[in-house]
Amino acid sequence: MGAQAVSEGTRMVVSARSFADFTPQASFPIKKCDLHRLEEGPSDEALLTREQGLQYYRTMQTVRRMELKADQLYKQKIIRGFCHLYDGQEACAMGIEAGINPTDHLITAYRAHGYTFTRGVAVREILAELTGRRGGVAKGKGGSMHMYAKNFYGGNGIVGAQVPLGAGVALACQYQGNNQVCVTLYGDGAANQGQIFESFNMAALWKLPCIFICENNKFGMGTSVERSSASTDYYKRGDYIPGLKVDGMDVLCVREAIRFAADYCRAGKGPIVMELETYRYHGHSMSDPGVSYRTREEIQEVRTKNDPISMLKERMLSNNMSSVEELKEIDLEIRKVIEDAAQYAISDPEPSLDELCNHIYARDPPMEVRGTNPWVKLKSVS
């Protein structure tokens, strides 16, 4: 007996061969969140259906494999420039997407490939953007840090700049009265930026429906949190804004926390701050081996004891919500998706030179743009 289910978030069809004896759902205890200026926090128990579990697994595994493929392509010099990989942090992107609606909004910094995927962009369009081809989500003109989608505002290269932007999106939600929220992400390295505190102030004053989230992966580039921050309690840094500290390696923990936070914002109580404790396996970017400021043992320890995908897998297997074979089959499907996407990203042509000067202005008549010398006059259309 076969069942087809359309899963939220990834918009892919999951073929669920539901044998009679797979458990349809189970409740899992999750780590309690540390609270700041909150009487109560998210539930310490999360309900996971088989469908959700498979969907979360598929999404996180896709992000994992996509990032590893990007690593490979970068080393082959097919991807160039900046490439900040997200492997290890998948539970954050997946947990957030699971707890909000597609009509909600999200903005993040430059470690953005995972969010680009969870917000609805296909793997092939992400990889083709990284390889700078015309089939990329930004037609090859943006690159790793500048990918956009509906209700997803990138991908931002300037550390911390995305935080006021996110607060502004939240202002628009409030202004339009649409009951939507904006999830605004930043890292532990960005957490000391002045403009973040400016955003906290205005968001709190005006009660903007903004969920500020610090993805604390312990390192801002090569600087550990102890060396960058006088206070490493990032969930408390909002001061007058309530905060919670969440286990960012547990997708269920993240989901419950974001649901709690979204409810809080939608109730008109104002902004909330969340700290997701997470970890990145790669260095800061592809030019950073990531072992001069931390030990290989530390990385290995997280991989074996705290990997977000393994954690979900073990939960599902030990509760008979899936089987080794079923998950392996999903892995094979994902491998094919990634391989096809990589093939596309390698073979798709680069943008035409006609594209060079387009998209300077929106909704304007065509205009002339100066080339590198006065005799070269290029055309720009909107």
Place this chain on the structure above:
Amino acid sequence: ECRLGGSAKRSYSITSCASVFQVNVRDALNQAMDEELERDERVFLLGEEVAQYDGAYKVSRGLWKKYGDKRIIDTPITEMGFAGIAVGAAFAGLRPICEFMTWNFSMQAIDQVINSAAKTYYMSAGFQTVPIVFRGPNGSSAGVAAQHSQCFAAWYGHCPGLKVVSPWNSEDARGLLKAAIRDDNPVVFLENEMMYGVPFELSEEMMHKDFVIPIGKAKVERQGTHITLVSHSRCVGFCLDAAAVLAKEGVECEVVNLRTIRPLDVDTIEASVMKTGNLVTVEGGWPQYGVGAEICARIMEGPAFNYLDAPAVRVTGVDIPMPYAKILEDHSVPQIKDIIFSVKKVLNM
């Protein structure tokens, strides 16, 4: 029958005589914003003191009373934060007007103007528009000293993705601000504090609520045959004054009001230079890498060069931080006599 203006009861001073209205630049800006706020509910204004104070320079007088907290928002003194918030609101479908109390303070927020606003449409390959207006007084004022007197026309005019507009009179202020608010692109709108109180005549046509001036088109304010003066903002008035003096000596100056810094209307400038054969640019900002420098470079590179009878020359602010003492300040900015002197030098008089 004329009604004399100046009544304290009216929220803006307008005198109408036949179909001509006396409107100062401040009121022109105020009316433009009022009409655009009324026309499109996505438009809103934010900045320091714009609401309950009626605007630091009273440009937004009466708007908070009429539209309320939702549409006219007082911000804390946090430019980087509120400029970023304004850009984010534009991302999500609103049409913000972000006021900088003066453009000097925009340096605190310049990353948001350039990297978040100007470049986004390009980086997203046309996916994400940023329909925002940044506005405020630019350039020198009177006695406000070095940190409050800088001209940013060249700084913002340098950047692709931005439109940069610099109105001179009330017609410019009204038509260009309406155009800027209706434009789907980020617009840097450079006002001038010394011009706020200066009245100009506006025709009935200009008072129409859909009166817009196209961004990117310069205007020939005065026809002439001997030399072209190209300027923007307050200096346009000085050029016209200089032209009046020079006319008595038989020199007819053509005065071009740029209106827009970016995109620069090179065609109008070239046509004028090809007609007169001589060029002097006039601006309040510093000379190095400035607006005048760009105009001269473009003339060199284009067809008008062959029509020049003498090298093109720039009249600019003096290359120093603005001093405070009046005598020093007066000698830091171009005066009418400097324009006249330069014209005569170029014409070898």
